[in-house]
Amino acid sequence: MKGFLLLSILKMLFVFTVIMVGVALLTLLERKVSAWMQNRHGPNRVGWAGLLQPAADGLKNILKEETYPALATRTLFFLAPAMSFIPALLLSAVIPFAAPLPLDFDFALGQLGRFAWHGAMPMVVADLPIGFLFVLAISSLGVYGVALAGWSSNSKYALLGGLRASAQMISYEVAMGMSLIPVLLLSGNVSFGAIIRDQQAGLWYVLPLFLSFFIFLVSGFAETNRLPFDLPEAESELIAGYHTEYSAMKFSFFFIAEYANVVTVCAMVTTLFFGGWDIPGHWDEQGGVLQTLATGGFFFLKLMFWIFVVMWVRWTLPRFRYDQLMALGWKVLTPLALAYIIVMCVAIYLIEHVAGLTDPTLRSLALFGVNVVIGLLVFGLLDSGVFIRGADRRPAASEVVG
Amino acid sequence: MAIGVKVLKRPERQVSYVRATLKGMALTFKHMFEPKVTLQYPEQKSSADWSISQRWRGTHRMLTDEQGRSKCVACGLCPQICPSNCIKLVPGEDEEGNRYPLIYEIDEFRCIFCGYCQEVCPEEAIHMGVHFENSEYTRGRFVYDLERLHAQTHPVSTLWDPSDPRGQ
Numbered sequence: 001m002k003g004f005l006l007l008s009i010l011k012m013l014f015v016f017t018v019i020m021v022g023v024a025l026l027t028l029l030e031r032k033v034s035a036w037m038q039n040r041h042g043p044n045r046v047g048w049a050g051l052l053q054p055a056a057d058g059l060k061n062i063l064k065e066e067t068y069p070a071l072a073t074r075t076l077f078f079l080a081p082a083m084s085f086i087p088a089l090l091l092s093a094v095i096p097f098a099a100p101l102p103l104d105f106d107f108a109l110g111q112l113g114r115f116a117w118h119g120a121m122p123m124v125v126a127d128l129p130i131g132f133l134f135v136l137a138i139s140s141l142g143v144y145g146v147a148l149a150g151w152s153s154n155s156k157y158a159l160l161g162g163l164r165a166s167a168q169m170i171s172y173e174v175a176m177g178m179s180l181i182p183v184l185l186l187s188g189n190v191s192f193g194a195i196i197r198d199q200q201a202g203l204w205y206v207l208p209l210f211l212s213f214f215i216f217l218v219s220g221f222a223e224t225n226r227l228p229f230d231l232p233e234a235e236s237e238l239i240a241g242y243h244t245e246y247s248a249m250k251f252s253f254f255f256i257a258e259y260a261n262v263v264t265v266c267a268m269v270t271t272l273f274f275g276g277w278d279i280p281g282h283w284d285e286q287g288g289v290l291q292t293l294a295t296g297g298f299f300f301l302k303l304m305f306w307i308f309v310v311m312w313v314r315w316t317l318p319r320f321r322y323d324q325l326m327a328l329g330w331k332v333l334t335p336l337a338l339a340y341i342i343v344m345c346v347a348i349y350l351i352e353h354v355a356g357l358t359d360p361t362l363r364s365l366a367l368f369g370v371n372v373v374i375g376l377l378v379f380g381l382l383d384s385g386v387f388i389r390g391a392d393r394r395p396a397a398s399e400v401v402g
Numbered sequence: 403m404a405i406g407v408k409v410l411k412r413p414e415r416q417v418s419y420v421r422a423t424l425k426g427m428a429l430t431f432k433h434m435f436e437p438k439v440t441l442q443y444p445e446q447k448s449s450a451d452w453s454i455s456q457r458w459r460g461t462h463r464m465l466t467d468e469q470g471r472s473k474c475v476a477c478g479l480c481p482q483i484c485p486s487n488c489i490k491l492v493p494g495e496d497e498e499g500n501r502y503p504l505i506y507e508i509d510e511f512r513c514i515f516c517g518y519c520q521e522v523c524p525e526e527a528i529h530m531g532v533h534f535e536n537s538e539y540t541r542g543r544f545v546y547d548l549e550r551l552h553a554q555t556h557p558v559s560t561l562w563d564p565s566d567p568r569g570q
Contacts, residue, residue, distance in 0.1 A: 037434055039437070316426045
């Protein structure tokens with residue numbers, strides 16, 4: 001028991017440090033990526049290639065004066081950054097980041113008693129049996145921070161930003177949650193460990209559940225309030241949205257929360273659809289220090305790739321109009337996710353019980369075939385502009401009833 | 403037709419959201435590997451495709467003759483033409499009757515860098531400079547006296563030549 005506690009504390013420290021340092025470096029990476037995409041260098045003055053820029057920013061924000069708007073609700077105004085920051089950090093606790101590490105120790109530490117651990121240690125702070133349900137539950141708490149920050153600022157821009165954020169996050173949560181049901185159908189389990197094991201046995205879920213992946217990724221963008229769905233911030237319309245009135249470190253906390261959410265969404269994408277720490281092949285299933293390190297590194301690579309994609313999208317796509325955002329969420333992604341659940345139910349039933357394919361790889365391949373057909377259909381329709389209309393799609397003169 | 407208004411034909415049917423998105427992504431990705439256009443300023447002040455214009459009008463410079471004396475003859479034309487009244491000139495005269503400036507001060511904060519002083523100067527003494535790094539620690543340092551104007555070493559700006567309007 002004490003061994004478990006000790007290891008948990010160590011893992012907590014490790015994950016917390018990595019997330020905080022990582023988030024700081026992500027702010028730099030974001031600026032670098034944006035710069036590269038605009039033929040610029042990006043920050044390169046502080047430290048080697050600008051690596052100390054986040055530290056300089058942090059120092060600046062700690063030393064700055066914290067202002068309160070005169071008519072702000074001070075308690076909530078003070079609490080809101082923490083309320084968006086804590087759920088964002090909590091989520092990093094349930095993501096497995098490497099193959100289980102075989103450990104065997106048994107020692108006594110004076111007054112503290114004996115610390116012992118035998119067997120494989122899962123490389124995750126909390127190996128929760130409820131898995132991604134926990135992530136869905138906690139990530140929806142983040143909306144409180146944003147909405148309350150907007151409301152307690154007593155500023156119209158902040159309020160509008162907070163309203164938009166809450167509407168947007170609640171809308172896309174529906175699609176996000178439903179896009180994960182096919183994952184549950186396929187793996188038969190919600191825990192991340194079981195999902196990764198199932199993907200090791202068969203194919204990564206991105207192939208058999210491509211549309212789930214697509215819906216999850218798009219809703220993930222919306223959930224983290226990133227471009228092209230950054231309407232809560234929308235600097236050209238709302239100054240800075242819900243954090244307009246915030247200054248100094250409280251302002252930074254919103255940024256830390258945003259980037260921590262990005263990390264979580266990318267880690268979710270990696271874990272649920274790209275095999276988590278799984279390296280293709282069966283080498284990594286043996287268990288060992290080397291395997292743990294290699295899988296950890298591979299997980300990190302996949303994670304960084306998705307984080308890069310998030311930034312790449314941000315610096316490519318313009319912002320949606322609000323009605324387009326809502327149309328995409330409610331009229332496209334939610335029905336699509338619902339229809340996909342039904343199709344996948346039928347497909348999995350047919351494949352497993354009628355065709356009798358129980359080998360995970362064959363089953364995944366068959367589902368992949370189904371996905372290719374659905375994917376072509378969906379993307380064809382999306383591409384034709386049937387679902388989302390541009391601003392210039394006015395009715396032709398002949399269509400107008402005179 | 404009054405004026406040439408270009409009427410854009412709006413697409414009847416908006417096609418391609420997915421393809422347009424992918425196209426945009428490909429474009430931004432391509433840009434990541436293109437050469438950077440940034441001029442790394444303090445280290446690098448000009449590049450192959452950019453350098454400061456020869457007609458740049460920056461802080462002044464007073465030219466001197468071979469003996470190191472000011473070329474200025476204190477004729478008073480520059481304070482006369484100066485639209486912002488930033489030149490202070492007190493003329494003096496030596497035993498041989500040569501006029502010279504006793505006090506010649508330019509308040510660079512008042513100066514609007516129009517370049518009239520250089521244009522009007524009959525002796526080609528006062529010049530605008532091709533120079534832009536003017537930081538000082540006190541406001542007083544921005545009133546350049548004669549000594550300071552002499553000490554400047556940056557190149558002087560070239561006047562606009564009507565016969566060669568593009569400076570080629």
